[in-house]
Amino acid sequence: MKKLQKFFKSPYPVFYQRWKIALISCIIVFLILALLQPFGISNISHNKLGVLLGYMMVTGVFLSIPVYLFPFLFPDFYKDDNWTVGKYLLNNLLIFFFIAVGNWLYSDILFGWGLHWEIFLSFLFATVVIGLFPSVFFVMLNRNRLLASHLREAVEMNRHLQKVAAVSSELEKAGEEDVIIFSGGTKESLEMAVKDLLYIETEGNYVKITYRKNDKPVQKLLRTTMKQIEEVAKPFPYLAKCHRAFLVNLYAVSKVSGNSQGYHLSLYDSEVDIPVSRAYSKDIRMLIESMNNG
Incomplete structure (x- = not known):
């Protein structure tokens, strides 16, 4: 059923x-x-x-x-x-x-x-x-x-991703010292270098933030909303919402896969595939294609 x-x-x-x-x-x-x-x-x-x-x-x-x-x-x-x-x-x-x-x-x-x-x-x-x-x-x-x-567009996006030399070197262009701070409804907060963020996912009244720490992916739950997360991520266009429940760091994307349902993003240092909904697919394609110009 x-x-x-x-x-x-x-x-x-x-x-x-x-x-x-x-x-x-x-x-x-x-x-x-x-x-x-x-x-x-x-x-x-x-x-x-x-x-x-x-x-x-x-x-x-x-x-x-x-x-x-x-x-x-x-x-x-x-x-x-x-x-x-x-x-x-x-x-x-x-x-x-x-x-x-x-x-x-x-x-x-x-x-x-x-x-x-x-x-x-x-x-x-x-x-x-x-x-x-x-x-x-x-x-x-x-x-x-x-x-x-979707297969054709995934191939095109992967071609653009391959032109990005490496995650770390590309993020240097955006500022190696860029820091982002996520605050929860309580006094909890999470501060990190932007380059270490992988993706953020909503879980009920919380968001789950997945990021690198000591070269390993770790996760942190904060009591906040995706809307508040988007506001914090605004200064960094490569931190893009790709689904109503997901925001992803496009510089952490290693591969795009396409099927009849849409796209999925594979990330460096993570085994989780991030879905891209139809509402955001065009924006994600444009952002990935513009990464080489950034």
């Missing part, structure tokens, strides 16, 4: 080239109706092509409601950063529903069947069965597209 919940909550791209979704879906509906000829289409003796093109057009019009109109009306729900597999599947159900409504109405105009619920349910069932094919197609297409894009 937990695996299924994790799958539904996993990131997914929202509507990659919407016109392609509409066009390909319409073509698939047209071909399936032409081959199987359900809903009394097989009994049509004249202008069958026109009837099929009508179904195709109706599919495109009603499919546009959840693909174009809903994202316009409810932009927060359809934000790319928050879009998940679960939302994608829910939206597909909406797409199937509206296509079924459109074809139900169109069939009543053609054949005069009447707007009966049992007829609509048969249309909805057929639409779901037919819609499974383009849905699976788009899942595979978008997964492969994301994987290829």
